[in-house]
Amino acid sequence: MPIEGRDVLRRSITGHWRHTAGGSALAAGHQACEALVPVMIGVVIDRAISTGDAAELAGWIAALAAVFAVLSFSYRFSFRIAERASELAAHGLRAELAGRVLQARGGAEAGRLPGELVAVATQDAKRVGAVNVALAAGVSALAGLLAGGVALLRVSVPLGLVVLLGIPPLLLLAHLLGKPLERRSGAEQERAAHASGVAADLIAGLRVLKGIGAEAAAVDRYRRTSRDSLAATLRAARAQAWHDGGMLTLTGVFIAIVALVGGRLAAQGEISVGQLVAAVGLAQFLLTPLSILSWANGEFAQGRASAARVASVLAMPPAVTGGDDVLPEPLQGRIRLHEVTHGALRGLSLDVAPGELLGVVTADPAVAASLLRVLNRTADPSSGVVELDGVPLRTLDPAEVRRAVVVADHDADLFEGSLLGNVTAAMPPDAAPDAAEAAMAAAAVDEIARVLPYGAATALTERGRSLSGGQRQRVALARALATGAPVLVLHDPTTAVDAVTEARIAEGIRKVRSGRTTIMLVTSPALLAAADRVIFVDGGVPAAEGRHVELVHDNEAYRATVLA
Template sequence: MRKADLPGRSVLWRAVGGQRRDVALGAVLGMGHQTGEALVPVLIGLAVEQGVVERDATGLLLWLGVLAAVYVGLSFSFRYGARAGERASVTAAHQLRTALVGRVLAPEGGAEDGRLPGELATIATEDAKRVGAVTMALIVGIAAATGLAVSAVVLLRVSLPLGLLVLLGTPLLLWLGHLLSKPLERRSETEQERAARASGIAADLVAGLRVLKGIGAERAAVARYRRISQDSLSATLRAARAEAWQSGVVTMLTGAFLALVALVGGRLAARGDISLGELVSSVALALFLIGPLSEFSWVNAELAQGRASAARIAGVLGAGHAVSPGNPPGGPGSGPGIGIGIGSGSGPVLRHVEGRLRLRELSYGTLHAVDIDIAPGETVGVVATDPADASALLHCLGRRADPDSGAVELDGTELSALALAEVRAAILVAEHDADLFEGTLLENVTAAAPTASVTAAMAASGTDEVVRALPDGAGTAVSARGRSLSGGQRQRVALARALAADTPVLVLHEPATAVDAVTELRIAIGIQDIRRGRTTVLVTNSPALLAVTDRVVLLDNGRVATTGHHERLVRDSIAYRTAVLT
């Protein structure tokens, strides 16, 4: 299993680097806009000097014309610079969301460990949006710095003391703003974690609402969510207070700095060191500086939140894999052939799956040295006295986890030596709580199915009865996770989907727990008929399903206790009778 080592800084750099063309375009246009804005006070001062002091109408009109041209240019720069910045921000966020979804859905798994679905959704939406906004913050920051630089140069030409005041005071102000953003960054990270946790709990409660109502646990669930939500609210308020405090202090410092610039300029004008036009330009430039300095405050806040979000995204993207990827499909040595081909310098590649499945001295979780050999085309039942044993077995058969020791072999080759795509195409593990997706009932069944097998799969699983009971038949819309269907209907549709996939090896986990006894018997016979000649493993304690298997393996305390036909085990094994008949 690969360990994660992806810092949030790398996520930020990749997000910005991926949009470098738009960031560069936005920065150049933003610099043009801020340069124009800084020149406006200068041009106004020159117009005042020509029109008021020297009473030169021609000169006045000339500088007013230049001022109009500058306004057109800075307006154009702002419009298209903002467009480039927004495009960079939205695109960066989209690419991060795509990367996050790809990592969560990666066959190797591991990204979802320790995180609720709602929490992952928050990371993929809000956190990705905040990191994407960093691109716009950089553009604004570069443009603001340009405005400050142009203002400083102009002020240096007007008066050396004024220019030095701006050149020395601005970096000090920015440094103070950066220090003030540190508490905001810490509190923003906590706020995002608590908000994601609350979102995850809410999604979890909604998903299990029917169960909660069934056991009368609504009050406990509401109390739990209220507690988590209150924690999230408290963290949000602390972050908001930190942001307000930072903005207030930065605004106060900015105002004091601008007042100082205006005071120095006024004293210079009073002494006659600068002209009336230069005084107008200096005061106007001091007022203009409010904009860039305020933007730096916003940039600092955006960067602080972006860094916190980037760290959370890095935690998902850099999460260790639950299993190794195995041999990549189509690698060297994957020429045509039958069975398993082994090329020079490459791992084994499946050609034709016979369906021989073997667990060799397998130990994982609660399982200890499990040995099971399943012949091609055989239907084998597995009864576990401890549900944890069944869960561990399903994890290994579906290669959601690799064994601590021993191996699972398919046609004589360890699953860990095969590409995950090949393993998942050959072995389908259908757990009893499998979700349905939003769409029609038929679309759910045919998600990964050959058209010819759909009708037989629906009949074998009893889904044909569900179709007849629904208003629009197979075209009836199914809501997300199948919540519009009853538990029994949802289970039968999920079973039909698994059967219709027609994989060489099918592992079914308690496929009929939510149906009545008559339907369960029909499903057992349907599975036996449709899977004849195909390797099938039924992990269940249902007597009806176990009765149609070729043999049954009993797992007791994580070990193979006994094996044999269902009827014989019922007669001869107390542990088996206890697990199956009670």
């Protein structure tokens, strides 16, 4: 049964139930003590100030100190414990989501942008975790309401009822008052945030702007955006201010009503002066637990929505199912495609001999993409079979397939870390000691290392953005070569590399991969010239085969594809 939102929510609470329960109990104590403070003030006025009894004063102030001690202690630890439960639950979900996305069988990202998935792993995980804090806060608010209500009813039943029955309509009124304002202000706040976004965007494009001398135009545009945002912000701020002012008025009128009823009761001798003070204080205090309660309710609603989003990622079906065999050793590296249909492939058959350096040329990027997917079992063909040393890939564990067949996609990413760290990231533990060095030399990464401030130890920024496009491609190629995989598939590894270096790289690939199967899915003449054999795929099926020079000479379509 696929995982659902409510399972995620339940797990995040039960997973840390000791923390959540402990935090809730302490938080309840805290709110109850908060309710006691105005009651204690009333008692001091009645028992000590009105009577002039010093011993009573000392005794009740000691009692007040005790209340504060409990209040302070329970606040401190309830909050800490509940936050711990919340953060740990979010942390657990983040790890689980990362694990699901990276699972060898794939499928989690289908139809989602990376940004969306990251938002699920950060914001949504956080909101699901935060339900733990909301739960503790909700329990504490109920305890505060209970304590305050009991205290009020003990002072006087009619006064207590005025307060307890008066608060819900007051909050409802506040809600109704705030609703349209909030909606409007939300939209305007968004427009207001726009100005900061545009500024960051212009700074990010600084070089582009300077390149075409567009600074003045950009500054003009920014000033207009900023003024628009300012107007929107001011409208939002005004709306908010009047909403807050309205709340202030409502609360004040409510306190006046309590004073009226309480004062009349006191004048009639039904309650004492101290009790009147306590009642006024309690009326003010009780607004807090009620607003906490409505806040907690909102958090729960958000938590539920977030849990549903988390669950939808966790429940995504894998892209490839079935097959968990392992490969026979030792591997020869023979690849065979038999009438493979998948995506843009239309019954493609190919044989790659062990140790061959094969070039595959196609004018259609969709054909290349489909071929790459079936070669490392990112997808299974809809018909036909892909075999490695005679074993159909469909019967193998995808992770096992990728141990033997490494597909270095054209848009493969680099990761944060040193240049060397990126090259060696996927090296098997039993790799030859000079494998990294050889791979770096073959991909002309040694040249890059020479111009970097700390050579191969230089840290790359995220996704290797501190390197130029061509440099990134070469580092990615070195990483692929360093794996020393029995079968390596290279897809357009040098599109951004200058022609001089590309020629050197072609030599390097030949040398490093000698004796091992390599498939180059490229249109670069420099690389194709180095291949043992080239297959030209047109319309999803092989159209011609031979050495690069022969195909260039004999085949018009091939010439148009690689030399244009």
